[in-house]
Amino acid sequence: EAGVAQSPRYKIIEKRQSVAFWCNPISGHATLYWYQQILGQGPKLLIQFQNNGVVDDSQLPKDRFSAERLKGVDSTLKIQPAKLEDSAVYLCASSFAGEETQYFGPGTRLLVL
Amino acid sequence: GDSVTQMEGPVTLSEEAFLTINCTYTATGYPSLFWYVQYPGEGLQLLLKATKADDKGSNKGFEATYRKETTSFHLEKGSVQVSDSAVYFCALSVEDDKIIFGKGTRLHILP
Numbered sequence: 001e002a003g004v005a006q007s008p009r010y011k012i013i014e015k016r017q018s019v020a021f022w023c024n025p026i027s028g029h030a031t032l033y034w035y036q037q038i039l040g041q042g043p044k045l046l047i048q049f050q051n052n053g054v055v056d057d058s059q060l061p062k063d064r065f066s067a068e069r070l071k072g073v074d075s076t077l078k079i080q081p082a083k084l085e086d087s088a089v090y091l092c093a094s095s096f097a098g099e100e101t102q103y104f105g106p107g108t109r110l111l112v113l
Numbered sequence: 114g115d116s117v118t119q120m121e122g123p124v125t126l127s128e129e130a131f132l133t134i135n136c137t138y139t140a141t142g143y144p145s146l147f148w149y150v151q152y153p154g155e156g157l158q159l160l161l162k163a164t165k166a167d168d169k170g171s172n173k174g175f176e177a178t179y180r181k182e183t184t185s186f187h188l189e190k191g192s193v194q195v196s197d198s199a200v201y202f203c204a205l206s207v208e209d210d211k212i213i214f215g216k217g218t219r220l221h222i223l224p
Contacts, residue, residue, distance in 0.1 A: 004156070031210065042117075042202055042214030043157070056211065091156065100145050100164075100206045104156035 002026065004105035006092050012111045018080035021108045025073070025094030031055075033102060034067055034077050035091040043091055049075065050097065082112045115140045119203045119215035126193055127223050134188040134218050136177075136203035144205040146170075146179050146186040147212070151200040160188075160201070195222045 005024040013019050025032050030051050035043035046065065048055040051072040060067070064083070069075040079086055089109050093102040119136040126132060138144065148160040148170070161170030166181035175190045186203060203215040 040216065042204070042216050044214075045211060048211070093157075095210065098210065100147075100210055100212075101159055101162070102210075102212060104149075104158070106154075106156040 004092055004094055004103055006090075006105035006108055008108055009106065010109045010111075012113065013082055014113050015084055016081040018078065019082055019110065020076050020078045021090050021092075021110075023075045023077070023092030023105060025075075025092070026103055028096065029094035029103070030072070030097040031095045031099075032069055032075050033093040033095075034075070035093065037089040037091055037107070039088070046077070079110075082110075084112050086110060087112045115144070115205060115207055115213050117203050117205055117213055117215035119201075119218055122200075122217070122219035123221055124218060125221040125223065128195055129192045130222075132188070132190040132193045132197075132220070134201055134203075134220070136186045136188065136215060138184050138186065138203075138205050140184075140205055140207060142207055144207050146177070147204040147206065148175070148177055148186070148188050149202040149204060149214070151202065151217070153199070157202065193220075193222050195224050198222045 032049045034046045037043040046060045047057040049069045067077045089107040091107045092105045095102045116139045145164045147162045149157045150160045161172040163170040163179035169178045200217045202217045
């Protein structure tokens with residue numbers, strides 16, 4: 001079974017630039033999550049989708065971050081404009097609807113200079 | 114609010130040593146508890162979980178018991194291997210399948 005796919009794996013940008021990350025969840029997983037993992041900390045949930053609807057985006061900095069999952073399958077997370085403190089690993093995870101166990105992708109490591 | 118506290122690392126052990134990584138939690142409801150592992154260069158993987166008090170989760174020689182009376186979920190392994198070197202995250206899940214993670218504990222196993 002194919003796992004959660006993410007791209008790119010690494011990205012280096014300058015502050016005030018924009019960046020986008022892509023995630024393709026495991027086939028059949030209705031729920032998709034984006035997490036931010038700052039160095040030395042645990043992952044923090046940014047946004048949770050159920051199919052193409054947003055379940056929770058309370059921790060998403062909406063002035064600069066946006067995410068969409070238009071067809072209820074793959075998803076993109078965008079940062080515009082990026083700040084130095086956005087340097088982190090961005091993790092995508094997916095699960096069956098109502099299932100506690102989440103499956104994580106390898107993450108995208110972002111460095112903002 | 115709900116939270117997870119785990120012992121700070123790094124933890125360095127010799128191969129075949131006994132491992133304990135402490136984890137305690139605070140939750141208003143009745144959470145499920147998890148240990149996730151992150152091997153170098155890879156994403157997080159579920160290691161084990163327990164969904165109710167006194168449940169024991171186990172996998173790959175690792176064990177953890179859900180202790181409601183002490184609000185703990187300590188990870189143990191009787192004999193660690195070099196391949197166990199990774200970062201271990203304790204986590205809990207409350208309503209709406211949200212997971213709250215601890216800060217992680219880096220484990221180094223020396224041959």
